[in-house]
Amino acid sequence: MSAGQGNSGRAAFFDVDETLIGLKSMFDFLEFYLEQQGEPASTYRRLTAELNRMAASGSPRQEVNRHYYRFYTGHSAQRLARLGLDWFDRRLTAGGLFITEPTARLAGHLRRGDLVMLLSGSFAACLDPIADHLGAHWALGTRPRIRRGDLTGEVLTPIIGPTKGRAARVTMALGGLDPAVCAAYGDHSSDLDLLRSVGQPVVVGGDPVLTEYAARMRWERIPADRSAMDAAAAAVHRGPTNPVVSWEA
Numbered sequence: 749m750s751a752g753q754g755n756s757g758r759a760a761f762f763d764v765d766e767t768l769i770g771l772k773s774m775f776d777f778l779e780f781y782l783e784q785q786g787e788p789a790s791t792y793r794r795l796t797a798e799l800n801r802m803a804a805s806g807s808p809r810q811e812v813n814r815h816y817y818r819f820y821t822g823h824s825a826q827r828l829a830r831l832g833l834d835w836f837d838r839r840l841t842a843g844g845l846f847i848t849e850p851t852a853r854l855a856g857h858l859r860r861g862d863l864v865m866l867l868s869g870s871f872a873a874c875l876d877p878i879a880d881h882l883g884a885h886w887a888l889g890t891r892p893r894i895r896r897g898d899l900t901g902e903v904l905t906p907i908i909g910p911t912k913g914r915a916a917r918v919t920m921a922l923g924g925l926d927p928a929v930c931a932a933y934g935d936h937s938s939d940l941d942l943l944r945s946v947g948q949p950v951v952v953g954g955d956p957v958l959t960e961y962a963a964r965m966r967w968e969r970i971p972a973d974r975s976a977m978d979a980a981a982a983a984v985h986r987g988p989t990n991p992v993v994s995w996e997a
Contacts, residue, residue, distance in 0.1 A: 754863030754885060759925050761916045761942060762854060763934040764868040764878065764887075766972065767952045769845050773874040774816060780835045781828070795819055809938060813869050813906040817892050821901030825894045832873030840881070849970045850933050850952050851882070857931070858883055863923065867915055867942065869908040888915055913941030920945075934958070935972065943967070 765772050779792045802812045820828065839845045857864050866879050866887040879887035890907050893900040905911055912934075920927050928947035934940075937957035943949035951962040953972035962969050 754861055756861035756863075757925060757929070758857075758860070759863040759865060759916075759920060759923065759930045759946075760854065760857040761865050761867055761912075761919075761930070761932040761946065762850065762884075763912070763936070763939050763942065763952075764866050764870060764875065765935075766847075767933050767935045767939075768847060768850055768854065768866070768882070769878065770847050770972070771839075771845070773868070773870045773878075776839070777832065777835050777870075777874050778816075778819065780838070781831055784831055784834075809869075809908050810906045813890060813908055814903055817871070817890065817899070817903045818901040820892065820899045823899050825892070825897055825899060828873045828899070829876070833877055835874070836877035836881070847952065847972050849973065850950075853933065853950070853970070854882055854884070862931075863919075863925070865916075865919060867907055867912045869906055909938045910941040912939065913945045916942055916945045937961075 762768055765774075775796060778795065782792050782795075799812055799816060802815060803809075807815075854864055863886075864882075864884045866875060866884050866889075868875055868887070868889045871889045871892060872887070875887040875889045878884075888907055891904045893902045893904065907915065916930075916932060917927070919925075920930060926947075927945060930946040931948035931950060932939075932942050932946045933950045933952055934943050935952040935958070936955050940958070940961065943951070943958075949962075949965075949967045951958045951967055951969045959969070961967070
């Protein structure tokens with residue numbers, strides 16, 4: 749990620765999955781990772797079915813997020829990071845990864861000198877390549893616990909729901925930034941706290957809860973159309989989507 753921190757006195761906070769990219773990174777990476785491990789496709793279906801059952805039974809999103817990372821218990825953090833780069837390269841080469849308008853907005857914030865921060869329930873193996881490619885200053889995701897180089901299956905605080913809003917508020921407070929001139933982008937009702945934390949909230953796509961709230965609060969809305977050639981992403985620096993559970997990262 750970029751070492752700079754912005755110099756405009758403003759910040760822009762972006763959710764990642766289905767806000768900047770048109771897929772659920774955690775699930776797409778899990779399928780790729782299992783493939784690289786030599787696992788049959790049935791392993792991916794079985795693991796995601798577990799998460800579907802938890803979500804359907806009403807388990808909190810934070811707990812579903814924690815359960816996901818238990819799949820990596822005993823796996824090498826270094827190998828996960830390396831395969832995260834390979835996963836991103838494959839997805840980028842396939843095209844259609846980035847959502848056009850929000851990605852173009854991110855590039856605009858960078859040109860103006862704004863601090864750009866990604867916030868996601870996903871983890872560094874997925875987020876770091878995305879942040880590096882886009883030139884974001886910082887990516888904050890759910891952080892798995894690591895012991896002797898391997899994941900323990902436990903995590904620190906999942907970066908989901910209100911935690912995203914708290915992270916944005918802390919970042920603005922520590923940086924002496926005025927929330928009224930800062931922006932945030934999100935696609936799901938779980939991003940509401942993040943969007944409420946700034947003076948310039950932007951709703952991406954057509955989530956019904958966010959759409960209704962945006963209309964009532966007169967928030968800006970932008971489409972979630974993907975570019976087949978990822979033209980917006982290419983201007984910054986240089987397979988099919990999987991079925992996923994109904995909770996948001």
